[in-house]
Amino acid sequence: MQKVDYIVTGEYVLTMEEDSQPIQNGAVVVKDGRIVEVGKAEEINKSYAPEKIIGGDAKVVLPSFVNTHTHAAMVYFRGIADDLPLKVWLEEHIWPQEARWLSPEFIRDATELACLEMLKAGITVYNDMYFFEDSSAEVLKRVGMRGVLGAGILDFPTAQAKTPDEYFRKAEEFIQRWHGDELVVPSVAPHAPYTCSPETYQRALSLAEKYDLVVHTHLAETEWEVNEIRNRYGRTPVEHLENHGLLQSRVVAAHCVWLADEEIEILARRGVKVSHCVESNLKLASGISPVVKMLKAGVKLTFGTDSAASNNDLDILSEVSIAAKLHKTVSGDPTALDAKTALLMATKWGAEALGLGNRIGTLTVGKEADLIVIDLRKPHLSPIYNIYSHIVYAAKSSDIDTVMVRGKVLVNGRKAVTIDEETVLKRAASWKEKIVG
Numbered sequence: 001m002q003k004v005d006y007i008v009t010g011e012y013v014l015t016m017e018e019d020s021q022p023i024q025n026g027a028v029v030v031k032d033g034r035i036v037e038v039g040k041a042e043e044i045n046k047s048y049a050p051e052k053i054i055g056g057d058a059k060v061v062l063p064s065f066v067n068t069h070t071h072a073a074m075v076y077f078r079g080i081a082d083d084l085p086l087k088v089w090l091e092e093h094i095w096p097q098e099a100r101w102l103s104p105e106f107i108r109d110a111t112e113l114a115c116l117e118m119l120k121a122g123i124t125v126y127n128d129m130y131f132f133e134d135s136s137a138e139v140l141k142r143v144g145m146r147g148v149l150g151a152g153i154l155d156f157p158t159a160q161a162k163t164p165d166e167y168f169r170k171a172e173e174f175i176q177r178w179h180g181d182e183l184v185v186p187s188v189a190p191h192a193p194y195t196c197s198p199e200t201y202q203r204a205l206s207l208a209e210k211y212d213l214v215v216h217t218h219l220a221e222t223e224w225e226v227n228e229i230r231n232r233y234g235r236t237p238v239e240h241l242e243n244h245g246l247l248q249s250r251v252v253a254a255h256c257v258w259l260a261d262e263e264i265e266i267l268a269r270r271g272v273k274v275s276h277c278v279e280s281n282l283k284l285a286s287g288i289s290p291v292v293k294m295l296k297a298g299v300k301l302t303f304g305t306d307s308a309a310s311n312n313d314l315d316i317l318s319e320v321s322i323a324a325k326l327h328k329t330v331s332g333d334p335t336a337l338d339a340k341t342a343l344l345m346a347t348k349w350g351a352e353a354l355g356l357g358n359r360i361g362t363l364t365v366g367k368e369a370d371l372i373v374i375d376l377r378k379p380h381l382s383p384i385y386n387i388y389s390h391i392v393y394a395a396k397s398s399d400i401d402t403v404m405v406r407g408k409v410l411v412n413g414r415k416a417v418t419i420d421e422e423t424v425l426k427r428a429a430s431w432k433e434k435i436v437g
Contacts, residue, residue, distance in 0.1 A: 001049040005407055006030040008054050008371065009041045010061035012387045015363040016347045022387050028061055030369040033407035038363050054402055054409070058377040060387060062343075063362055064124035064370045064403060065316040066350025069216070069254035069275035069304025071130045072147075073110035075117065076101075076431050077309035086222050086284045086310075094309060098131075101435060102159035108135040113428050114314060115143050116419045121315045121397035122372040124405045127252060127275070127304070127354055129189040129216050131160035133174055137184040143418045144410050146370070148354045149178070150189025150216045153204055155196055164200055168207065175211050182406070185354070186211070192218040193229050193237045198244045205246055214252055214355055220263070221255035222286045238263040247272050252353050254304055255280075256294070257287040264290065268297040273353035276345070278323040279313075280306035291323065292331045295341070302350040317397045320346050324392050339392040373402035 006029070013026030015038060027041040029048050037044060055061055074094075081093035107130070118126060125146035128136060133149040140147045151171040152160060161167040175186040190196040190204040196217075208215045220226060220237045229237045238259065241247050249271030256267070256274045267274065276289055294301055303319045305311050324342040328334045351361025360370040374395055376384065381399065384390050403411035410417050 002047060004029050004031040004036060004048045004050050006052055006054060006369075006404075007041075007044060007048060007050040008061050008373065008404070010055045010059040010373065011057055011376065012060040013038065013363065014060065014062040014343070014387065016063050016344060017362050017364060018344070018348070026061070027055075028363055028369070028371065030404070030407045033368055035363060035365055035367050035369050037365060055373050058375065059401070060374045060376060060391065061363070061371055062374070062391075063347040063351075063360065064372045064405070065122045065346050066302065066354065066361065067118060067123045067126040067305050067314065067316055068252055068273070068302040068350050068353055069277055069306060070114075070126050070128055070314065071307040071309075072114035072118075072126060072128050072136065072314070073107045073130055074307035074309040075114045075314070076106065076110040076428065076435070077307070078312050080309065080435070082312070084284075086286055087224055089284065089310065097435070099159060102131055104132045104135040106431070107132040108139055109427050109431060111136045111139045112143070112419060113424050114308070115139060115145050116416055116421060116424050117308075117314045119143075119145060119403050119411050119416060119419070120400065120414065121317060122400045122403060123314065123316055124370045124403060124410075125351070125354065125356065125360065127187070127214070127216055129191070131158065134177070137178055137181075140183050144183070144405055144408055146183050146185070146356075146360075146405065148185045148187050148214060148216070148356075149174075150187035150214075153188070153190045153196065153200060155200055164203070168203055172207060175207070175213065179211055185213075185356070187214040187216050189216040192221070192225070193240055194225055198240075198246070201241065201244065201246045205248075208250055213250070215250050216252050217254070219253035219256055220258045221281075223258055226258045236260070236263060238266055242266050242270070249273075250355075252302075254306070255286065255289065257281055257289045259290055259294075261293065264294055264297045264299065267294070268299045271300075273300045273302060275302050275304035275353070276319075276323060277304045277306040278319055278326060280310045282322075283312075284310055288326065288330055291327050292333070292336045295337070300349055300353055301345050302353045303346050315397050316346050317391075317395065320392055339386070339389040342392050343388060369404055369407040371404050372400050374399050375401040
């Protein structure tokens with residue numbers, strides 16, 4: 001009997017490999033942070049002696065969720081300016097608050113709240129675009145969660161920097177400090193075509209190419225943005241970036257709501273990954289992204305929550321459920337965005353978009369053990385006929401019982417293991433009093 005750290009068992013095991021079928025009464029074997037076998041529990045139990053068995057009957061085991069677009073520390077601005085269009089929300093409310101409050105301390109404290117929320121929702125890696133990302137990285141290391149962290153780059157002054165040169169100097173220093181870390185993956189994050197010049201985008205792309213990193217940006221989020229970029233440059237945002245050679249496979253573009261058919265073809269041809277932020281887009285009335293058309297064109301689609309200031313939560317399972325239903329209605333096709341495709345977007349495809357597909361995203365032998373266990377013994381989850389549709393259309397993030405990252409349990413029985421929840425919530429309340437005071 002080979003000694004291992006964990007055997008994770010479930011009534012269903014979903015590997016989320018493209019052509020895989022659910023493994024009934026399955027198990028995942030974990031040793032030294034990696035998956036060493038996946039199969040039927042009956043066979044696995046004959047070969048391995050675990051230190052601990054987790055999961056069990058009425059459980060489903062699957063890869064943890066990937067959040068491909070957020071601004072994690074904005075959880076401290078959750079609900080501060082709701083029911084507003086994006087431009088007003090940003091310029092009259094969020095940017096002034098950021099100018100007043102952003103600091104390494106703010107980012108550290110807010111990021112811990114965001115990590116707590118995401119972990120309990122089964123998210124173990126998030127793609128961030130914000131400021132003072134060293135503070136975020138320190139939290140991730142302490143908590144044991146993954147993050148692809150991009151220092152935001154803009155053409156105007158913020159709390160982070162005053163000039164483009166300063167933004168890029170600080171971004172490269174951040175990259176050099178964290179490049180090669182097992183949990184923290186740096187990225188380059190030019191904000192959007194309306195806040196970054198073509199020259200800024202070109203510098204960002206060159207920096208990403210130098211260190212082989214993801215470029216994370218907003219793109220074609222609102223009708224206002226399309227009109228603004230057309231007025232400035234004579235092209236739509238997608239055409240504008242394409243004209244300057246700025247679209248390629250390392251780019252993760254958030255939103256992509258306002259797209260013509262020919263622009264979808266450009267994104268597909270260039271291998272651009274798209275983060276679909278359906279709840280934020282709906283709440284800000286930004287529009288509905290042409291997800292079904294993009295899927296048919298071969299664009300790699302993923303899910304992002306956007307910030308908790310515009311969503312107002314960090315819950316990928318909620319995004320999955322809403323998107324899978326919404327796109328059936330807007331396309332007039334009840335087969336559009338089926339349940340398994342939606343789960344692929346939330347797991348495997350998300351990991352691939354962030355350059356992590358060789359490490360996480362599926363329950364595959366040799367990959368790192370990032371997984372979740374959902375408790376199926378709930379009234380709203382009974383009975384079960386199709387486990388994929390059950391997760392997408394019936395499960396809630398509150399049904400997630402266990403969360404593991406790199407073979408370490410970070411949530412056990414719905415309780416965070418590496419975060420003091422009470423302290424984090426008290427700290428958030430204290431920050432709220434400062435902000436409104």
